[in-house]
Amino acid sequence: MKNLSIFGVLTLSLLLLTACSKESITPEAILEHGAITAKAGKKMSSEGFITPLFGLATAPNGDILVADGGAGIANATGTTNIPLLGVTDVAPIGTGSMWAITGAIGGPDGAVINTGQGLHRVSNGNSKLIADLFAFEEAHDPDGAGVDSNPFGLASLGGNAALVTDAGGNDLLQVDRQGNIKLLAIFPDEVVSTANLQALVGCPNPDFAFICDTPQLPAQAVPTTVVVGPDGYYYVGELKGFPAPADASNIWRISPNASGAACGTSADCMKLLDGGFTSIIDLAFGPDGKLYVAELDEQSWFAVEVLGTGVGGTISAIDIETLNIEEVATGIMGLTGITFGKDGSLWATTHSLNPSLAEVIKIAM
Template sequence: MKNYSVLGLLCLIGIFITGCSNESVPTAIPAQEESSLMNPASLKANHNGDGGFTGFIFDLATAPNNEILVADAGAGISTRHGEILFSLEGASSVAPVGTGVMWVTTWPWFGAPTEDSGQGIHLVTKGRTKMVANLFEFESENNPDGEEELDSNPYAVYAHNASFAVVADAGANDLLKVHNNGNIELMAIFPPEMVSTENLKNLVGCPDSGAGPCGLPDMIPAQAVPTSVTLGPDGYYYVGELKGFPAPTGESNIWRISPGASGAMCGSSPDCMKAFDGGFTSIIDLTFDENGMLYVAELDEQSWFAVEFLDSFAGGNIKACDPETMQCEVIATGIPMLTAITFDKDGRLWATQNSLIPGLSEVIEISL
């Protein structure tokens, strides 16, 4: 896939590499007076979680024993209290399917997403880890979205048994079904869309700053960058997209994919249609509650670009959305570096904050 290479923090660590751009970006971003880091604007949270994780934390999931599991890229899979259950560097997402049994994806921990650098899906059984499939190899052999440059960044996994898992690859812009014998099926491909450059221009102070993005057209194509996958109560998979460069606001979609989808081109195949046509900014995670409400986590309300380049950013939001009425309610705002949410078996909602700052990242409870 097209690799947008810039010098921003998140691009350097490869998290949102497909969301960056080789367009000229300013070497100096207009500074804000105060940083919003660790200073959420309007966060309804109970601070009974724990912090101090060793790496970037990308995902949360609830184990059968109701323990909150954390995908810590610097260590592996931990509990929310910081106890490491097993080591696996580069862990980006976790899906427990039984006591001590879980699927885990790893992102390109050892290099760029445009090369074979650790992108895989693993099945863990009682602490023993087995790589089931090398997802960069699948990308290099198939390149489903047809972009010139190969790119794989397995960012999210969903599973409800040990037979197969469903993976959203943010670099490859696709959804894969991976069987425990290593066979991989292409379920869906997420297409680029024309989006506005207005948010990016505002963030870099156009027109006064004269920064590179000021010369961009009003609309340019952006890659989907799927960052989340969950199963809805209707039996369909729901996938949220970050939306790549130029980091627009309000243009991230949520897709609804048939469990039987095979090579579906989203937007044109009836097996992959929009559940929500835009309306979100930089989606980073999705989960359903027991009542069928879809909870959407947005990395930052000013987009991922604000997190990468600005000294001050607004923080992420959590929204509760009704898939039937299409109405959404904001549950929490101003969460710094929000990357993941999950419900435990008691109906409590958990979220990450400061997730991209090793040693300061933590898991918190969100009041509903």
Template sequence: MGVRTRIAALAALALAGSVLVAGQAEAGGNHSSLKPVASGLNGPRGVSTWANKVIYSVTDGSVYVTDGRRTLKLGTVPGTGGFPPAIDTNKWGTTYALTGAGGEPGQPPVPGGATLYRMRYGKAPVKVADIGKYQSHDPDPYNQADSPTESNPFGVAALSDGTVLVSDAANNDLLRVWPNGHVKTVARLKPRTVKVPAGLGNEAPPAGTPFVAEAVATSVTVGSDGYWYVGELRGFPATPGTSQIWRIKPGSVGAVCDPVKPTKGNCKRYADGYTSIVDLAGGPHGTLAVVELAKASWLAFESGGSTIGGLFLQYPGKHHTAGYKRELVKNQLNLPGGAAFNRWGQLYVAGPVFGPGAVYRVRY
């Protein structure tokens, strides 16, 4: 799995018209339901909250704020390359937008891509840090494909001290960015040996073959315990059930998230058994919302399979590991992209990331 994961390929596929994904309607079932709070959106993805407001991003890089009665445009960031930016909002109401590399795999990032921005209402966004530039001097020592210095920033979490966490889906690491643009590597996610799933065709290794697959660090959030949590997509062959969530001690530098030694060091495995995670959100009482792009895996979707994604509540267990999980709005989300809790524990989700969609409040 290289710099752009395969999300860039998915975006290109969707933009070329090869994939048609319908938006979700208000629906119920499974003791949970969806209620639109912003609809008629083109590729909604990023979601954050502040006070009684919901902030969200769309494909052209625009970021909006709504209180349910009126909606304001916060601004637009460059360099999206056809894929909406990730966003997060800190406790003071400052929203950050993170662009991915954009463009084609193996090519330089599009102008403005791989960059963290601070949004300003009525003014141009402020460039905080060029993540791609930092990663060009911070090679992934566990790289399995393409260049070890490639970058595809994908997940963002704004901390209460004014710094910002960025998960990089190509460099397979977690970064911390200061307001002056200074960057440090918090943790690196090592690849995992998985078994090749069936149905990948003659060009793939036979089903059951052990394969070293990259982590693809797509998501980051802060739990109610103050720890930092990172979720994985899982690189080729995208074996279902092999995406992990890591729990990282706040303030760490140079930690290693190792699936062979998952209980050692400042990065420990928190949960396992997920598929194609694209976002995490920290909720009340130790819960995490976990967003799966496609429950069958991103590769299954890319190959023309199901677009049904997943939204789960992951409850805490004992000894700082995950307990049971509960799926919300089962089989009602197509290619969801992001989720967020507000201060009252209300949960929001956006999708699909390609084509017409909406931001919903999840009643559960």
């Protein structure tokens, strides 16, 4: 069964477990099947975040750029400069130019369809679709789990190419400026514990008997983020799909020479860290050379998306040589993106699903 969620109620899973109806977390964005559906009658505004907020990036001039899925590419105060509905990440190239990706926008009854999942080139305030990533997934389905495309993580390789993690397709792609797509790596399912989900739903619980009686389940990787390391390798973080395990999100290290690498078995795509994180949502290398990891919530995405609870996300720093991990900040509600400013300051999104509270904040280090 294909992964159903990045930010979305796991409709099928919930129907199997509880026969509950779909529910949304915020009144301004209904998130289902990893898709963004604008609220009926809600007009896009150029002032103030519409939400959900996703990736952050820093422009060459120092501006903080925000992927506001409900509106487009915005600045840190919420002014939308480039309309692009469904944008999930942005990666600057130079002054006035950048790459951007758009994820899935909800189809009828949450169906996974081609709603514009793609890589875009943005120049002088205008965006142009470079590659149809849904069409690639539909033609190739690299992970063999059925057609599902939700581009979510993006990294620039300069003006000629970009890297994209497709969280629905469970793969890493390289796309050049002509729209040619190369499959770099495929991320595997892993059998994980259901203990976290059992704790969240309060087992024993007759409404969740299936979960309460099942100690382990296979989970899809759901790669949410990619960055280029100082060593030239590509680093990818996982959200981990249903059953939303704790401490099971991996970080992968991929060779820039990888081609169709089966992660975990190919030497071109091996784990930097085997688990240890919960619901990784973003990565960024800091000026100190460390890899900074943003976890959506310490209780997992299920707590946030399905139960509407959670205790907040955490940002940690990893020395990629020694693998020493240091906690930088925790308890950040609605953490979905991080970036470093030109002055070395760390910025993060908070309350990213709530249009009345969403903002970009500086993290004290």
